[in-house]
Amino acid sequence: MKVDVLLFAAVKDACGRESLRVELDEGTRVSEAIGTLRRYPAFTALEKLPLLFAVNEEFVQEDTVLRDSDVLAVMTPVSGGA
Amino acid sequence: MSHLTAKPILPEAFFLLKPPLLAGAAATFFGMVREDRHGNKHVVKLEYHSYASMADRRIRAIREEAMARWGLIDARILHRVGTLLPGETAIAVAAISGHRAEAFAACEEIVEHMKHTVPIWKKECFSDGTFEWAVCRHAGHEAALS
Numbered sequence: 001m002k003v004d005v006l007l008f009a010a011v012k013d014a015c016g017r018e019s020l021r022v023e024l025d026e027g028t029r030v031s032e033a034i035g036t037l038r039r040y041p042a043f044t045a046l047e048k049l050p051l052l053f054a055v056n057e058e059f060v061q062e063d064t065v066l067r068d069s070d071v072l073a074v075m076t077p078v079s080g081g082a
Numbered sequence: 083m084s085h086l087t088a089k090p091i092l093p094e095a096f097f098l099l100k101p102p103l104l105a106g107a108a109a110t111f112f113g114m115v116r117e118d119r120h121g122n123k124h125v126v127k128l129e130y131h132s133y134a135s136m137a138d139r140r141i142r143a144i145r146e147e148a149m150a151r152w153g154l155i156d157a158r159i160l161h162r163v164g165t166l167l168p169g170e171t172a173i174a175v176a177a178i179s180g181h182r183a184e185a186f187a188a189c190e191e192i193v194e195h196m197k198h199t200v201p202i203w204k205k206e207c208f209s210d211g212t213f214e215w216a217v218c219r220h221a222g223h224e225a226a227l228s
Binding site for chain 2: 006008009010013054057059073075076077078079080081082
């Protein structure tokens with residue numbers, strides 16, 4: 001299955017890109033998808049940052065199972081407001 | 083109408099929005115960019131980045147929850163994105179209700195939820211050319227997932 005991954009803020013800076021499409025096995029969880037990405041040099045920064053995840057624009061836990069065509073957002077804790 | 087704007091938020095324009103006639107109270111909050119000092123350097127600008135579509139959805143949900151919880155007549159929420167200078171308004175909230183207690187409580191609650199559960203991040207840019215992503219002390223998995 002294909003999943004679009006969006007990277008935001010410090011994650012985007014650290015990885016040097018804002019999106020990618022990944023091919024994953026059916027039943028892959030968010031944590032497993034992130035684990036797969038971490039094996040690539042460009043994404044080793046994911047190990048050092050505190051991360052939050054959203055799937056299809058809803059915050060989720062990392063044990064959430066991904067589905068085909070999901071949009072997985074990877075971000076650091078939010079810091080809006082003043 | 084989006085709750086995010088790249089244009090300056092003008093408090094006077096926000097005040098001029100005519101409240102409904104049933105309104106007895108309007109509590110408003112304006113959050114401004116501070117010229118914070120960090121040792122020998124200070125903040126010269128903030129860059130607000132967002133996951134725009136999700137942020138707008140989250141803000142709509144926060145507004146609807148506050149409207150229902152506090153029995154508000156109206157609620158207005160606007161968050162700036164892009165580059166802001168010290169003194170500029172980053173966020174404006176107005177909670178409009180029949181009486182002041184609900185207006186004050188709702189306004190504070192909306193601001194708290196905005197800070198903790200909306201995918202917006204600020205990058206602090208300093209006078210020495212360095213920058214860092216701001217860390218909200220209270221933001222975390224629990225806050226975002228609650």
